[in-house]
Amino acid sequence: MIINNLKIQNFKNHQEQDFDFSKQINCFVGNNGVGKTNILDALHYLSMAKSFLGNKDLNNIKIEEDFFTIEGTIDDGEKENIIKIQQPKEAKKIIKKNDKSYDRIADHIGFLPSVIISPYDSNLISDSGESRRKFLDAMISQTDSEYLFNLIQYQKTVQQRNALLKDFAKNRYFDSDNLEIYNEPLIKFGSKIFEKRREFTDSIVPLIQNYYEIISKGKEKITVIYESDLSNNNFGDLLQQNLEKDRMLTYTSKGIHKDDLLFEMDGISMKRTASQGQQKSFLIALKLSQMNRIKELTGKTPILLLDDIFDKLDDTRVSQLIELVNQEHFGQIFITDTSRERTENVVKRINEESKIFGLS
Numbered sequence: 213m214i215i216n217n218l219k220i221q222n223f224k225n226h227q228e229q230d231f232d233f234s235k236q237i238n239c240f241v242g243n244n245g246v247g248k249t250n251i252l253d254a255l256h257y258l259s260m261a262k263s264f265l266g267n268k269d270l271n272n273i274k275i276e277e278d279f280f281t282i283e284g285t286i287d288d289g290e291k292e293n294i295i296k297i298q299q300p301k302e303a304k305k306i307i308k309k310n311d312k313s314y315d316r317i318a319d320h321i322g323f324l325p326s327v328i329i330s331p332y333d334s335n336l337i338s339d340s341g342e343s344r345r346k347f348l349d350a351m352i353s354q355t356d357s358e359y360l361f362n363l364i365q366y367q368k369t370v371q372q373r374n375a376l377l378k379d380f381a382k383n384r385y386f387d388s389d390n391l392e393i394y395n396e397p398l399i400k401f402g403s404k405i406f407e408k409r410r411e412f413t414d415s416i417v418p419l420i421q422n423y424y425e426i427i428s429k430g431k432e433k434i435t436v437i438y439e440s441d442l443s444n445n446n447f448g449d450l451l452q453q454n455l456e457k458d459r460m461l462t463y464t465s466k467g468i469h470k471d472d473l474l475f476e477m478d479g480i481s482m483k484r485t486a487s488q489g490q491q492k493s494f495l496i497a498l499k500l501s502q503m504n505r506i507k508e509l510t511g512k513t514p515i516l517l518l519d520d521i522f523d524k525l526d527d528t529r530v531s532q533l534i535e536l537v538n539q540e541h542f543g544q545i546f547i548t549d550t551s552r553e554r555t556e557n558v559v560k561r562i563n564e565e566s567k568i569f570g571l572s
């Protein structure tokens with residue numbers, strides 16, 4: 213997938229921008245705060261219909277303006293498509309492909325797969341399990357539309373079950389038949405999600421280890437472990453065994469909504485011991501593996517968004533990364549950096565066509 217052109221209007225700090233891109237490498241350079249990351253975020257919108265920074269859509273409208281528009285011209289290998297996203301201040305977000313609105317935004321996910329590597333990824337290591345679950349979900353959703361559907365159904369069912377548990381506690385009564393109604397969909401959707409998460413993690417771990425070894429030149433060994441209540445237990449039994457506990461807590465305490473990924477370096481949690489450069493190398497390895505998997509499963513090469521990627525990496529790791537890009541032909545890449553000199557040096561060493569856009 214190649215983005216030939218991007219037009220944005222009133223998006224964050226950008227009033228109007230119009231870029232004709234290179235099919236290979238595109239760099240945005242400029243000082244802190246000029247809006248380089250915001251351009252990557254606009255590209256992320258074209259892919260996932262939302263910000264990668266987790267901002268609400270309305271907050272991305274330029275201050276004192278009434279709407280934002282992001283328009284991308286995308287070559288899918290057969291023809292050019294126009295994806296247009298519009299967010300008015302007073303109405304719902306609209307996404308159109310070739311002038312036709314999608315009924316559900318979820319239907320757009322997967323058309324333009326993307327992988328982003330940004331400084332915000334460090335939250336994946338330091339935050340709670342929720343951000344790792346979201347990452348896993350976003351990763352799988354890009355390759356499997358049924359997964360997203362199952363996940364939405366599962367989350368709705370957990371909310372309904374929790375509401376009923378709260379209602380029991382508030383009104384001091386209990387009706388096990390009523391609660392049981394939710395167990396069947398929980399088990400059905402939860403088990404499917406569990407299988408997909410396990411399958412995806414299993415397939416991605418050897419890739420992550422391989423990329424990490426290349427970037428770090430074999431310095432440390434890393435592992436990713438998928439942790440789930442369902443790994444060694446039948447979901448139905450778990451719900452039964454924890455019924456009293458759930459009634460006391462007034463929420464569903466077991467299930468795939470409690471899953472987590474453990475990131476370890478040489479057998480110890482990365483959160484505890486890994487340096488910033490090691491964490492960054494790991495996150496790059498994780499994301500490149502994600503890219504590899506998406507490509508394998510969908511036959512589409514995702515766009516690669518690299519935000520501030522060279523900061524905190526030593527020269528050896530930067531060189532190894534450039535080697536990797538040269539070897540693997542990652543497809544279309546978008547890079548941000550504060551230093552034009554560093555960017556020019558890097559781009560010279562990559563054997564691909566490039567464009568550098570200066571922002572001020």
Ligand SMILES: Nc1ncnc2c1ncn2[C@@H]1O[C@H](COP(=O)(O)OP(=O)(O)OP(=O)(O)O)[C@@H](O)[C@H]1O
Pocket residue numbers: 223224225226242243244245246247248249250251271272273274275520548550
């Ligand atoms: N809704 C908005 N309206 C106007 N400006 C906004 C809005 N949201 C964010 N900004 C501005 O965007 C700028 C940040 O842009 P961005 O993070 O893309 O910068 P950057 O060039 O990547 O910086 P750095 O080099 O520090 O990473 C800030 O100045 C911020 O005030």
